[in-house]
Amino acid sequence: MMTxxxxxxxxxxxxxxxxxxxxxAGNVPYIQHLGVNFDRRGDELTAILPYNENLxxxxxxxxxxxxxxxxxxxxxxxxxxxWSIVWxxxxxxxxxxxxxxxxxxxxxxxxxxxxxxYLRTGLPRDAYARARVNRSGRRYAxxxxxxxxxxxTRIFSQATGHFLMPQLITE
Amino acid sequence: xxxxxxxxxxxxxxxxxxxxxxxxxxxxxxEDFGDGMAExxxxxxxxxxxxxxxxxxxxxxxxxxxxxxxxxxxSSHSSVTEATATIDLRIDYMRPATPxxxxxxxxxxxxxxxxxxxxxxxxxxxxxDAPVATAAGAFTVGLPKKEGA
Numbered sequence: 251m252m253t254x255x256x257x258x259x260x261x262x263x264x265x266x267x268x269x270x271x272x273x274x275a276g277n278v279p280y281i282q283h284l285g286v287n288f289d290r291r292g293d294e295l296t297a298i299l300p301y302n303e304n305l306x307x308x309x310x311x312x313x314x315x316x317x318x319x320x321x322x323x324x325x326x327x328x329x330x331x332x333w334s335i336v337w338x339x340x341x342x343x344x345x346x347x348x349x350x351x352x353x354x355x356x357x358x359x360x361x362x363x364x365x366x367x368y369l370r371t372g373l374p375r376d377a378y379a380r381a382r383v384n385r386s387g388r389r390y391a392x393x394x395x396x397x398x399x400x401x402x403t404r405i406f407s408q409a410t411g412h413f414l415m416p417q418l419i420t421e
Numbered sequence: 422x423x424x425x426x427x428x429x430x431x432x433x434x435x436x437x438x439x440x441x442x443x444x445x446x447x448x449x450x451x452e453d454f455g456d457g458m459a460e461x462x463x464x465x466x467x468x469x470x471x472x473x474x475x476x477x478x479x480x481x482x483x484x485x486x487x488x489x490x491x492x493x494x495x496s497s498h499s500s501v502t503e504a505t506a507t508i509d510l511r512i513d514y515m516r517p518a519t520p521x522x523x524x525x526x527x528x529x530x531x532x533x534x535x536x537x538x539x540x541x542x543x544x545x546x547x548x549x550d551a552p553v554a555t556a557a558g559a560f561t562v563g564l565p566k567k568e569g570a
Contacts, residue, residue, distance in 0.1 A: 277473045278470070278471060278472075278473060278479070279467060279468050279469065279470040279471075279473065279479075280468070280469050280470060280471050280478075280479035280481060280482060281479075282468075283468045283469060284481075303442055304442050304443060304445075304446040305442070305443055306441070306442040306443055307441055307442075307443050307444070307489075308441070308504070308506075309440055309441065309442065310504075313506075314443075315441065315442075315443035315444070315485065315488075315489075316485075316488045316492075316506070316507040316510070317443060317447075317481070317484055317485025317486070317487075317488040317489055318443050318481075318485060320481060320484040320485065320488060320510065320512075321479065321480075321481020321482065321484055321485055322481070324479075324480050324481045324484060325479075325481060328471075328480075357474065358471075358472050358474070360514070360517070361480045361514045362513070362514060363511060363512060363513045363514065364480065364484065364511070364512050364514075365509065365510070365511040365512070366484070366507075366509060366510050366511075367508075367509045368506065368507045368508060368509060368510075371506070
């Protein structure tokens with residue numbers, strides 16, 4: 251009879267994934283500067299941009315700066331892509347997974363182009379974004395992002411970006 | 422005559438940028454200003470890095486600079502009198518910005534219709550021959566209707 255290895259306790263797996271995500275976001279100064287953090291449900295990420303006064307682009311309305319919104323969406327897109335790579339490597343185990351455990355991540359994907367569609371004024375409130383990797387090949391990836399504030403159905407910005415994938419060490 | 426001179430508009434633009442918290446937060450400065458054109462810069466700052474392994478600035482910083490510079494170029498256009506907002510902005514990244522160097526953005530508002538202004542913009546580091554990024558944007562022109570009206 252085949253003996254399956256005993257599955258790891260859920261807390262160990264959770265702790266490993268949360269630690270990897272925290273390290274990944276914590277390593278990027280601009281993510282820290284904007285104050286973006288991530289909520290994780292399994293492999294699903296939600297990027298959160300907590301409101302602060304420095305995000306304002308139009309003090310008279312007031313409204314969040316289009317550049318801050320664009321940056322937030324790009325952060326959400328890159329992190330989703332990076333997380334999908336890291337997640338897969340952690341799941342596969344082996345040397346790549348051990349490297350991640352030590353905090354040695356694969357290189358970041360590079361943005362080729364990024365298009366932001368500003369649908370509504372960004373209000374002085376927290377913003378949320380979820381990205382979806384529509385295609386991820388060996389060299390290129392296409393990612394879509396939607397962002398909302400109070401109402402999930404009223405997205406205030408959407409974006410599409412193309413990225414150059416990092417060269418992964420595969421055995 | 423209500424026509425404002427470039428010098429007056431420039432002063433207005435400088436004041437405008439100085440009261441935008443996000444532009445101040447990123448240390449944006451107005452370098453040049455004319456009818457339908459603007460140049461703005463951002464100093465290299467380790468807090469704005471996007472790739473910790475290379476020290477390259479985050480694309481979002483370039484986005485913020487190009488968006489602001491494009492918006493200022495629209496406001497500087499002689500046929501635009503009211504506030505403007507970005508409809509969409511596409512940015513193409515040609516190469517990573519050299520770590521340690523300041524970024525200069527140049528934007529040209531090349532066409533204004535009754536409702537839309539069209540802008541092309543470029544971002545450089547110290548190597549002006551090879552842009553770091555180019556952008557194409559559409560901006561609102563004309564007073565917005567009251568919501569719900």
